[in-house]
Amino acid sequence: MKKMLFMCPLFWGALSALAQPARPAPTPNDTLKSVHVSSANQLVFNLYAPKATTVTVSGDFSKSYGPKNLVKAESGVWTYTTEPIRPDLYSYDFVVDGVKTIDPKNTQLKEGENGYSNLFAMPGSEMDYCAIKDVPHGTLEQVYFFSKVTGKTSRFHVYTPPGYEKMKASLPVLYLQHGGGDNDASWSTAGRANFIMDNLYAQHKAKPMVVVMPMGHPGSGFYMNPGIDEDPYYKQLFDEIMPLVSTRYRVQSDRNHTAFAGLSMGGLQALNIALFSPEKFGYVLPLSTGYFPPQQKMLEEKFAAQLRNPEINRLKLFWIAMGGESDIAYKNGVAVNALLDKYGIKYQTNSYDAGHTFITWRHNLVEFAPLLFN
Structure with a gap:
């Protein structure tokens, strides 16, 4: 008859802990909303990039469509707030240190021939x-x-x-x-x-x-x-x-x-x-x-x-x-x-x-x- 080998539950717990990767330290990115609407009907863009030197955002939220500079806080979160705009669906692109970057906090995408842009639906009767x-x-x-x-x-x-x-x-x-x-x-x-x-x-x-x-x-x-x-x-x-x-x-x-x-x-x-x-x-x-x-x-x-x-x-x-x-x-x-x-x-x-x-x-x-x- 084969003998059954029983392990102490404490042993299994210690082994399991060793097998799990260490959790990364918490950052502002954990709860960050990359785009939200202010009380004044402005779009507020946020991107966590603590090591970046420049971050811009462009999109059809602005008729000029040109890049807008985000401002960096001590937390490493970069922010830009638009002028008041009306509700609709808007596209936008982040550029971090010269590299176009998809918003990692937003899965809504526009597909193009050479890549993706992000989308944000600003709620309201106009849209x-x-x-x-x-x-x-x-x-x-x-x-x-x-x-x-x-x-x-x-x-x-x-x-x-x-x-x-x-x-x-x-x-x-x-x-x-x-x-x-x-x-x-x-x-x-x-x-x-x-x-x-x-x-x-x-x-x-x-x-x-x-x-x-x-x-x-x-x-x-x-x-x-x-x-x-x-x-x-x-x-x-x-x-x-x-x-x-x-x-x-x-x-x-x-x-x-x-x-x-x-x-x-x-x-x-x-x-x-x-x-x-x-x-x-x-x-x-x-x-x-x-x-x-x-x-x-x-x-x-x-x-x-x-x-x-x-x-x-x-x-x-x-x-x-x-x-x-x-x-x-x-x-x-x-x-x-x-x-x-x-x-x-x-x-x-x-x-x-x-x-x-x-x-x-x-x-x-x-x-x-x-x-x-x-």
Whole structure:
């Protein structure tokens, strides 16, 4: 018979203590709130970095978007307080001694092509439009596919409305494009597109639609010229993404049930689609964009005949929005509108005065989504 070996409980306790790593000494970071709202509706940023020499924060909480210096306390906590601002969803980036640093106390992130930024939702009635509320929610999916255009695997996001699984009818589709430096996840993180659409549906303000959010720069390079031949984006969109969406989802693929909206770089893509491939879409909505002066000149010198294409004025809606005069694309946009006027191209304009930021573009979506497919 084997003998059982019993150990004294005190022995086990001592052995367990030896096996546990020593707990670090307490610091102010243990209970620190990296972002909070003051009683005066200011955002207060805090970062514990006792060995740092400089800490800045930048983001769309400021129209200038430039870096703001945090001040260091003896505790090692750096702090910056904004001017009073209105409730909304804000993005921000810390930079510590010249290195961009994700806030370690905040898991809310905006995904971009080259990294992440943090997000903070400042509560209040003004951000009700994009809040996560007790309403029926749609489904957000990631779709991966191998692109023959680029020779690599790519991805796009798709939002389907609440109850889509039980719907028998095919739905119209909105292609919603991000800007330069962002990616196909940006409209569902910083853009809150899925929650905005949920809230619009709960208020019966928009028709059910599938929203497709592609990667806007599948190849290397940044393409600003007029036309759809240089940038591989258009071939990937027309030949791969749109057919794949029609296969995987119950969507109507005719022109009058297909819309395209894009911001900044995606807005240039929207302009190119309106001018060079209008027959594919019934609704085109460029946001915070405009060709640069050399491209404006190129457009008129090389593509004047294209500007007279009658298909452009057969768009059910050509809706051009800006972020007010502080939008960095404002002057280009005004010049492009004047060129459209010269060639008799019909369009509507809209503005939300929050500059070249996702605050503007979220409110753009709230405005234009109810106009689609009516």
